[in-house]
Amino acid sequence: MKNLKTLLVKEPLKLDCGRTIENFPIAYETYGELNEKKDNAILVFHALTGDQFVTGINPITNKEGWWSYAVGPNKALDTNKFFVICANVIGGCMGSYGPSFKDPSTDKIIGTDFPVITINDMVNAQINLLDYFNIKKLFSVVGGSMGGMQVLQFVSNFPEKALTAIPIACTSSHSAQNIAFNELGRQAITADLNWKNGDYSNQNLNPSKGLSVARMAAHITYLSKKGLQEKFGRKLQERDDLKFGFDADFQIESYLRYQGSVFVDRFDANSYLYITRAMDYFDLAKKFNGNLSEAFANTKTKFFIISFTSDWLYPTQENKEIVIALNAIGADVGFVEIDSDKGHDSFLLDVPDFLSALKNFLDKSYK
Structure with missing residues (x-):
């Protein structure tokens, strides 16, 4: 894939499965401009079948970016105001290190010799982008579905690295149904x-x-x-x-x-x-003896959690459990359930109440 923006991560990354990777690429895209203070950056995490091409035309597929309704000039994530970064997750197939890469030692596609990865591994790989851009603290981390899982994991891993966090239509652990x-x-x-x-x-x-x-x-x-x-x-x-x-x-x-x-x-x-597989392994409370509140114990991040009435994949109750866990430690948390008949995909579609709630929170939080 030519002309993709990629960051070569030279530092070794120990994965949850026990294996270590190094000198691996993360493909990313940016929208808007990073200001002088470097305090206007939003890291967007994509869902299962997403990629780094959040808005505009995806140069690989020639289709519209997956979140064009939400990201762009004067939209919810206003690129006149914010510097939006999105990376293809490791394990993905849009330029980041994944099973479709060639193993230089054998000159063959890695395939299922690729190590099993977790949401935690994805987030720990992407933190390298902050160092690359010399961003000490993000204005926000935002994502829906698997992207929301990454938001939760990010704040748990790096409690000082994001001013605000918006997990959308997600869960803190994958249900048996999912x-x-x-x-x-x-x-x-x-x-x-x-x-x-x-x-x-x-x-x-x-x-x-x-x-x-x-x-x-x-x-x-x-x-x-x-x-x-x-x-x-x-x-x-x-x-x-x-x-x-x-x-x-x-x-x-x-x-x-x-x-x-x-x-x-x-x-x-x-x-x-x-x-x-990474989504199925996701269980944020497991490391904290089943206490989800402990996963966020050290954070000062301001949360805004969004769910949808017709989402039966990640129902409102699972989103509320995150709110309850945050309330238990006195965290700054807001919550809204958006009325929509479009199901889980509501966060990707033109749902005006959702997009205005997202925009209002970001605009009011940005001083």
């Missing part, structure tokens, strides 16, 4: 005959059918029953009657198939395995 959905996706990928135990790239193959099914299954969880019913209901796909076969009779079937097919063009199957 682990189950991720396992369904992983099984779809590894059951594809082209997966070849993760060595598909070296054999010029792609487990695209398995990855497509994984994406379809996950995509259902990002939506809501009401939203699906209103958008698709039982409408047929460009036909007057049922065909009595297994083509896509219904619009929802065609929609899911489309989502699966376009996904395989931009995402690596092994990255999907590694990143979903």
